[in-house]
Amino acid sequence: MFGGGGMNPRKMQQMMEQMGIDVDELDATEVVISLEDGSELVFSDPDVTKMDARGQETYQVLGDPSEREAAAGAVESGEGDAESADEGDDGIPQGDIDIVVQRAGVSEDDAREALEAADGDLAAAIEHLE
Incomplete structure (x- = not known):
């Protein structure tokens, strides 16, 4: 060296x-x-x-x-997981929706709406719902 x-x-x-x-x-x-x-x-x-x-x-x-x-599986899992995690055309990952549902104690629809309003920001969506 x-x-x-x-x-x-x-x-x-x-x-x-x-x-x-x-x-x-x-x-x-x-x-x-x-x-x-x-x-x-x-x-x-x-x-x-x-x-x-x-x-x-x-x-x-x-x-x-x-x-x-x-x-x-190793080559395909990197890109495939991200696509399968999205819910519909809104681009909000199901995992994010689940986190908001659990933390704020609301329905999936309410969690999705809050995430869309907060541009996908988890903390802002949860704060808005609490």
């Missing part, structure tokens, strides 16, 4: 602490990277290091990946 060559590991750790860098080894058993083309890179038993440099987290994965096609 710093080209320390024969640098003492303790000295390296002290320098990193002075710069506000915290490094942790993670006990990962598998890392999967999903690619846009629908394939996945799978790292089995990788060496994973997490570095936190003043709030910016960076992960380093070391290992030999194998490539595979993404599982059919």
